[in-house]
Amino acid sequence: MWRLYRPDAVAVWDSPLVREKLSWYHAVMRDVAPAKFHIAARIEAPRDYRKLETEELWKLHDELAGVFDNEWRRQKTEPDTSLVMRQIPQASLLDVKIELAERQLRRCLLCERKCGVDRLHNRGACFLDHKPHVASFFHHLGEEAPLVPSGTIFFSGCNFRCVYCQNWDISQYPEAGAETKPEALAAMQVRLREEGARNINWVGGEPTPNIPHILKSMLELAKRGVNVPQLWNSNMYLTPEGLNLILHVVDIWLPDFKYGSDKCALRYSIAPRYMEVVTRNLSTICRRGEDVIIRHLVLPGHVDCCTKPVLKWIAENCSRALVNVMEQYRPDYLVLKLEKYREIRRRVSQREIDEAYNYADSLGLTWREVSL
Numbered sequence: 001m002w003r004l005y006r007p008d009a010v011a012v013w014d015s016p017l018v019r020e021k022l023s024w025y026h027a028v029m030r031d032v033a034p035a036k037f038h039i040a041a042r043i044e045a046p047r048d049y050r051k052l053e054t055e056e057l058w059k060l061h062d063e064l065a066g067v068f069d070n071e072w073r074r075q076k077t078e079p080d081t082s083l084v085m086r087q088i089p090q091a092s093l094l095d096v097k098i099e100l101a102e103r104q105l106r107r108c109l110l111c112e113r114k115c116g117v118d119r120l121h122n123r124g125a126c127f128l129d130h131k132p133h134v135a136s137f138f139h140h141l142g143e144e145a146p147l148v149p150s151g152t153i154f155f156s157g158c159n160f161r162c163v164y165c166q167n168w169d170i171s172q173y174p175e176a177g178a179e180t181k182p183e184a185l186a187a188m189q190v191r192l193r194e195e196g197a198r199n200i201n202w203v204g205g206e207p208t209p210n211i212p213h214i215l216k217s218m219l220e221l222a223k224r225g226v227n228v229p230q231l232w233n234s235n236m237y238l239t240p241e242g243l244n245l246i247l248h249v250v251d252i253w254l255p256d257f258k259y260g261s262d263k264c265a266l267r268y269s270i271a272p273r274y275m276e277v278v279t280r281n282l283s284t285i286c287r288r289g290e291d292v293i294i295r296h297l298v299l300p301g302h303v304d305c306c307t308k309p310v311l312k313w314i315a316e317n318c319s320r321a322l323v324n325v326m327e328q329y330r331p332d333y334l335v336l337k338l339e340k341y342r343e344i345r346r347r348v349s350q351r352e353i354d355e356a357y358n359y360a361d362s363l364g365l366t367w368r369e370v371s372l
Contacts, residue, residue: 054100105118134180139196151199164332208234296324
């Protein structure tokens, strides 16, 4: 049925560039290779890993991550989906990740707000305590062509305060949706995959505050032998530790790169040190040769200060990435309510979007195949 809605979701794979840049995701999507979480769930760890102090547990994690990288490189050249059905050890790299993530909840440093809140008893800067809330889950037909149909799971809560947020009714209201346990998250993924989803798309709001529960749901999927690519749809405002927890389980990245200016990031999202944090995280995944589609939403009046610096950085630091240069901005949320944001209370002009597209072309970016 979805092909009737999005024929480009089929045609996009005729592009050699798309197949090259999304080669790992494409293999997992077609069940030719095992999703990364299956590999992580079968990298054996010492059974007494929970007894380790956090610093020692991170050292163990990094050692096991090296083993993972060797196996991942092998799987990229000699994929073996029989791994999906192999027995899972009593303790694994994925278990170690879960333990580290759960410890974060006691003094949360998953995102760069570094609020340090004990989320077992209080709410963090993301408005969330330790219980994840899912606002909705469904087959998304409006994502980039290689992703459609995308099995989206929308979380409530967010660590950003974007004044133009189009999902403000869930991102700024953590009680939206239903409290959900990891087993239920796993059941959602099974259903979405069985109904034809090409991937599981973790989004919100923002998925970062829910890393512990997402990892637990992946372990449940590994036990069930369900193979599906994991997609991280995020503002990428994670700490290095937060990124490291998901680095070996995400098959394709869909990060936002919103601003080319810290001043703009502070004004519109209240996100300090934005460029430093986001470029650090994007550099990490790009250096590893991960599959990535970077989204950039063109804001009215921000082509010179944001769009051009963002596209230039991608061209110079992450040439492997596909880029979605997005013209979908519309005034919403606080932009419509507060006069101080009047300057972005309009749609992007055709001149501005043409300038953005022409600049992307001049940099040699691969964007036409995925931009909507």
